[in-house]
Amino acid sequence: MEAFQNLGFWGTLLVTVVLSALPMVFILLYALVTIYLEMKVAAHVQDRLAYMRTGWHGVLQPIADFIKLLQKEDIISVAADRKLFILAPYIVFIGTYGGYAAIPFSSIFIGANIDLGAFFIVAVSSLVVVGILMAGWASNNKWSIFGAVRSAAQMISYEVPTVLAMIVGVMITGSLNLQDVVKFQAGGIQDWVVFGGPLPLLQKLLISPFTIVTFLILFVASLAEVNRTPFDLPEAESELVQGFFTEYSGMRWALFYVAEYANMFLVSAVAVSFFLGGWGSPFGSALSGPIWGFFWFVMKGMVLIFLQIWLRWTLPRLRVDQLMYTSWKVLTPFLFVCILGVGLILVL
Amino acid sequence: MSAVTTYFNNIWLALSSIAIGMRITIKHLFVKSVTTQYPDAKLKMPERARNRLYVNIDDCIGCDQCAMACPVDCITIETIKSTPDQDLGTTSTGQKKKLHVSQFDIDIAKCCYCGLCVPPCPTDCIVMTDVYEFSEFDRRNLIYNFSIMTPQDIEQAGQKLKKAEEEAAAKKAVAAAGAAAAKAAAAQAPSQAPPAAPAPAGGTQTQPPSTPASDAPGQAGKP
Numbered sequence: 001m002e003a004f005q006n007l008g009f010w011g012t013l014l015v016t017v018v019l020s021a022l023p024m025v026f027i028l029l030y031a032l033v034t035i036y037l038e039m040k041v042a043a044h045v046q047d048r049l050a051y052m053r054t055g056w057h058g059v060l061q062p063i064a065d066f067i068k069l070l071q072k073e074d075i076i077s078v079a080a081d082r083k084l085f086i087l088a089p090y091i092v093f094i095g096t097y098g099g100y101a102a103i104p105f106s107s108i109f110i111g112a113n114i115d116l117g118a119f120f121i122v123a124v125s126s127l128v129v130v131g132i133l134m135a136g137w138a139s140n141n142k143w144s145i146f147g148a149v150r151s152a153a154q155m156i157s158y159e160v161p162t163v164l165a166m167i168v169g170v171m172i173t174g175s176l177n178l179q180d181v182v183k184f185q186a187g188g189i190q191d192w193v194v195f196g197g198p199l200p201l202l203q204k205l206l207i208s209p210f211t212i213v214t215f216l217i218l219f220v221a222s223l224a225e226v227n228r229t230p231f232d233l234p235e236a237e238s239e240l241v242q243g244f245f246t247e248y249s250g251m252r253w254a255l256f257y258v259a260e261y262a263n264m265f266l267v268s269a270v271a272v273s274f275f276l277g278g279w280g281s282p283f284g285s286a287l288s289g290p291i292w293g294f295f296w297f298v299m300k301g302m303v304l305i306f307l308q309i310w311l312r313w314t315l316p317r318l319r320v321d322q323l324m325y326t327s328w329k330v331l332t333p334f335l336f337v338c339i340l341g342v343g344l345i346l347v348l
Numbered sequence: 349m350s351a352v353t354t355y356f357n358n359i360w361l362a363l364s365s366i367a368i369g370m371r372i373t374i375k376h377l378f379v380k381s382v383t384t385q386y387p388d389a390k391l392k393m394p395e396r397a398r399n400r401l402y403v404n405i406d407d408c409i410g411c412d413q414c415a416m417a418c419p420v421d422c423i424t425i426e427t428i429k430s431t432p433d434q435d436l437g438t439t440s441t442g443q444k445k446k447l448h449v450s451q452f453d454i455d456i457a458k459c460c461y462c463g464l465c466v467p468p469c470p471t472d473c474i475v476m477t478d479v480y481e482f483s484e485f486d487r488r489n490l491i492y493n494f495s496i497m498t499p500q501d502i503e504q505a506g507q508k509l510k511k512a513e514e515e516a517a518a519k520k521a522v523a524a525a526g527a528a529a530a531k532a533a534a535a536q537a538p539s540q541a542p543p544a545a546p547a548p549a550g551g552t553q554t555q556p557p558s559t560p561a562s563d564a565p566g567q568a569g570k571p
Contacts (some may be wrong), residue, residue, distance in 0.1 A: 313373055314369040314372075
């Protein structure tokens with residue numbers, strides 16, 4: 001990014017547009033792959049085959065789905081609040097996409113190298129709550145409103161464990177800038193924060209339990225952020241049709257769907273950057289470099305995505321009071337203990 | 349103290365049951381799928397599967413039992429009596445056929461595949477096969493015509509029957525006239541033969557119309 005300083009207004013504008021469109025391309029490709037992966041993993045976990053006819057073993061199915069959604073009729077119910085209804089998917093997507101600006105995809109590519117990277121991501125992804133509330137309210141449908149209100153409560157409650165878990169990472173690495181956090185962990189798998197970071201062995205052994213617990217809690221909280229099972233009450237397919245996006249069809253629905261997958265990757269990326277070494281190779285300096293960095297980053301992200309898909313097809317849904325209980329009475333106290341523990345060990 | 353213990357017990361329970369569940373799920377990820385890739389692979393039908401009906405028209409004696417048994421009235425049968433001089437042959441079970449089957453239509457779209465038409469058939473000519481792939485583009489193609497009589501055959505058989513019936517009616521009229529004359533003669537001389545033998549069953553000399561063969565003996569035990 002530093003190389004493009006002397007291009008004048010139009011040059012800088014063009015470069016900015018192109019560079020900010022790159023994560024978009026990544027999201028679209030990743031969404032196609034993940035939709036296929038989810039479909040196939042879901043099917044094989046249930047001892048069945050998924051699509052086999054569109055392309056070899058159904059690899060062209062996501063593209064077929066996309067084309068189908070493109071040509072659907074755009075239905076907006078008469079009693080719906082038109083402006084909010086149309087605006088809601090865009091706000092949800094913007095809230096998710098904005099977070100991609102601060103994710104380090106590789107050692108040479110980070111959209112915006114801001115010193116408050118993690119804080120920025122948390123703040124911008126809270127826009128998603130606003131978008132969901134808009135979608136639920138504007139649909140003028142009682143199931144949508146239920147879904148939207150539950151989703152708002154869930155997302156706000158689980159912001160607290162997410163932020164506290166990030167604080168543990170920040171305490172060890174000393175920076176909110178995600179690029180610095182990842183560079184701190186360069187040096188192989190033993191330097192990853194989940195195993196205690198690049199500290200002397202004794203401190204590492206003492207810190208490791210706390211960081212492993214924190215990583216797991218961050219993963220669980222991020223499941224809740226993206227409305228995935230077991231926290232998918234807002235969508236709750238068996239109860240609320242499709243929750244807050246019941247009334248959406250065609251491309252608007254596709255936008256919500258892609259936004260959900262983008263959000264999945266965003267929270268996985270944050271967890272990977274803080275705890276699993278970001279774009280760093282697990283072998284230290286072997287197999288590392290800008291392109292390798294991108295490869296490792298995407299691989300680690302996909303491992304977490306696979307875990308999310310695996311959990312979706314294993315667990316039943318939590319009730320709304322169980323959800324709140326988990327967030328406020330289980331995750332948050334454990335994180336307080338972890339923060340205390342990590343702080344003590346770092347100071348001593 | 350027990351509230352704290354319960355709290356930690358709950359957490360432990362949650363985590364361990366999640367772990368058990370995840371182990372089951374990941375195991376199933378590697379189990380072979382049970383889907384049958386129709387139409388490349390088809391499931392084998394059981395031995396007594398009830399699918400499309402088939403009628404062996406050479407064995408059909410036109411008794412109408414299957415049409416009467418059908419709960420949705422999908423079988424339509426029309427028969428023409430044959431005259432004694434015609435030989436329609438015998439069925440494979442040894443029965444002599446006495447009726448031309450001029451129409452035997454099954455509307456397979458109406459058929460409910462209950463199989464109630466199969467047991468009443470005396471010659472086992474209607475059966476349920478294991479064919480289940482018989483979709484058509486036009487609904488009219490789902491009315492199966494099993495009769496093999498051409499319109500000329502039907503016309504001929506009809507003519508023959510009409511002629512035979514006319515002849516029989518003529519004979520009957522002649523016999524009746526003769527019996528009436530005999531009766532009149534007998535009435536004229538009542539004293540001559542008081543114990544008049546009861547008038548012979550005069551009008552019954554004409555040949556009775558051929559009866560349907562459903563009363564043939566030995567059919568009651570057919571399954």
